[in-house]
Amino acid sequence: MNAEIIAVGSELLLGQIANTNAQFLSKNLAELGVNVFYHTVVGDNPHRLKEAMKIAEERSDLLIFTGGLGPTKDDLTKETIANHLGKELVFDQKALFSIQQYFERTNRDMTENNKKQALVLEGSQVLANDHGMAPGMFLSRNKNHYMLLPGPPKEMQPMFLLYGHPALQAKLTNKEVILSRVLRFFGIGESLLETKIEDLIDEQTNPTIAPLAGDGEVTLRITCKHHSLTAAETLIKETEKKIFERVGTYFYGYDDTTLVKELTKKLQEKGLTIAAAESLTGGMFQQEITSITGAGKIFHGGIVCYTNDVKQHILHVKESTINQDGVVSEKCAKELAENVAKLLNSSIGISFTGVAGPEELEGKPVGTVHIGIAREGKPTEVETLLLAGSREANRKRTVNYGHYFLLKALEE
Known part of the structure; x- marks a missing residue:
C-alpha cells in the first residue's frame, strides 16, 4: 500500500506551525509496511483541496488527511471530501453525546456550530476522539482508502x-x-563517509542505505522491508556490521540520540562527575549538559572564564602561561581543565578556549580551538581544532567536539 499524507490548514503554509503530524504518521505507517511517497500541504480552500485529492488518488492507495475537522467555517475537510466522493454527512450520535457531555462538565454553553464536529461521512468507520471533540473517519471507495484525522x-x-x-x-x-x-557519526564529513561506503550504497537493494547530513554530524539510515521482523533486524545488523568495518571509529549512537545524551549516559554508567571551564563557548557546554534529565548526578558546575583576569585569579592559570603561550593555547587549555576539576571536586575537568571570531586573537586565526580534558589517573589531553564558519557555528561545533572527544576517551 502506498500512502499520501495531506495536511490541511493555511497556518501550515504560513509557517505559523510545523507539520509534525506528517512526521509521526510516516514513522508509524512505515512500521505497518505502508510506503509514504508524498507529503502534501493545502490551505483552507475547498477547490485546492479537491485538486490535491484528485492528484493523490491517481498516485496513492491511501489518502490520510489531518486537520480541518473543527467547528469553524474554515474547517472544510470533511465537507469537501464528502462532496468529492458523493457522500452525505450524518451525525454520529456517540460523538454528539460526547461533545454535549463535555460542555455540561465544563459548565459552558454549547454553540450550534460545535454540533458540526459530530458530522461524519456516511458509511465510514468512525474513529473515536478520546482527547477532543471531532471524531476521525476511515472509508474505502474503489481502489482508494481515505482516513480523516x-x-x-x-x-x-x-x-x-x-x-x-x-x-x-x-x-x-x-x-x-x-x-x-x-546510525549517527561525528568527526567525519558527509562526502568522506559516503566515499568510504560508496560500494555499499551502489550495491544496495534491501536493506537500503541513505546518507543524511545533520547539524555538524552525519547520519546513515538503514531501511529494510520484510515479512518477518526478525529477518529484517538480521539484515539491518549485517549491513550495519559492514558499515562499522569502514567508519565505526566515528560512530556514537543510534536513532534519536545526541552527543550530549550519550555523554551523560556514559558518565552515569561509570559513576564519574564533570566540571567545565569555558572561554569562547561562554557556558554553552554547561547549558547543554544541564538540559539532560539526571545531569545533577554527574555535573558539579562550571566557570565561564571569558577574561584573562578570571582565568588567572579564579581558575589559577599561571601568569607565565598567559604571557608566554597566550590564552589561546594548549597549555592554557590544559591548566583550565585540571584546575576546574580540582576547584569543583570533579573526576573530570573539560575546558574550551579559542577564537570564535570574527577577528583574530593573539595572532591566532579565527576557528582556532583548544579543548582540554583532565581525568583522574590519566594524562591530561588537549585536542586542537581549526574550524571554519560563523562565530556562532564555531561555538556550537566546539561544544559538540567537546562531547565527542570526551565520549571517545571514556569508551577506551
Whole structure:
C-alpha cells in the first residue's frame, strides 16, 4: 500500500506551525509496511483541496488527511471530501453525546456550530476522539482508502494509534514491515563517509542505505522491508556490521540520540562527575549538559572564564602561561581543565578556549580551538581544532567536539 499524507490548514503554509503530524504518521505507517511517497500541504480552500485529492488518488492507495475537522467555517475537510466522493454527512450520535457531555462538565454553553464536529461521512468507520471533540473517519471507495484525522497532535496521535492503526492493518493484504535504524557519526564529513561506503550504497537493494547530513554530524539510515521482523533486524545488523568495518571509529549512537545524551549516559554508567571551564563557548557546554534529565548526578558546575583576569585569579592559570603561550593555547587549555576539576571536586575537568571570531586573537586565526580534558589517573589531553564558519557555528561545533572527544576517551 502506498500512502499520501495531506495536511490541511493555511497556518501550515504560513509557517505559523510545523507539520509534525506528517512526521509521526510516516514513522508509524512505515512500521505497518505502508510506503509514504508524498507529503502534501493545502490551505483552507475547498477547490485546492479537491485538486490535491484528485492528484493523490491517481498516485496513492491511501489518502490520510489531518486537520480541518473543527467547528469553524474554515474547517472544510470533511465537507469537501464528502462532496468529492458523493457522500452525505450524518451525525454520529456517540460523538454528539460526547461533545454535549463535555460542555455540561465544563459548565459552558454549547454553540450550534460545535454540533458540526459530530458530522461524519456516511458509511465510514468512525474513529473515536478520546482527547477532543471531532471524531476521525476511515472509508474505502474503489481502489482508494481515505482516513480523516484531527489536526491537533494531542488528538491525532492517540486516535491513530488506538483506532487508525488497527483499521489499516485489517486492510493490508501484504503484511510486510518496514524497519529503519539510524546510525549517527561525528568527526567525519558527509562526502568522506559516503566515499568510504560508496560500494555499499551502489550495491544496495534491501536493506537500503541513505546518507543524511545533520547539524555538524552525519547520519546513515538503514531501511529494510520484510515479512518477518526478525529477518529484517538480521539484515539491518549485517549491513550495519559492514558499515562499522569502514567508519565505526566515528560512530556514537543510534536513532534519536545526541552527543550530549550519550555523554551523560556514559558518565552515569561509570559513576564519574564533570566540571567545565569555558572561554569562547561562554557556558554553552554547561547549558547543554544541564538540559539532560539526571545531569545533577554527574555535573558539579562550571566557570565561564571569558577574561584573562578570571582565568588567572579564579581558575589559577599561571601568569607565565598567559604571557608566554597566550590564552589561546594548549597549555592554557590544559591548566583550565585540571584546575576546574580540582576547584569543583570533579573526576573530570573539560575546558574550551579559542577564537570564535570574527577577528583574530593573539595572532591566532579565527576557528582556532583548544579543548582540554583532565581525568583522574590519566594524562591530561588537549585536542586542537581549526574550524571554519560563523562565530556562532564555531561555538556550537566546539561544544559538540567537546562531547565527542570526551565520549571517545571514556569508551577506551
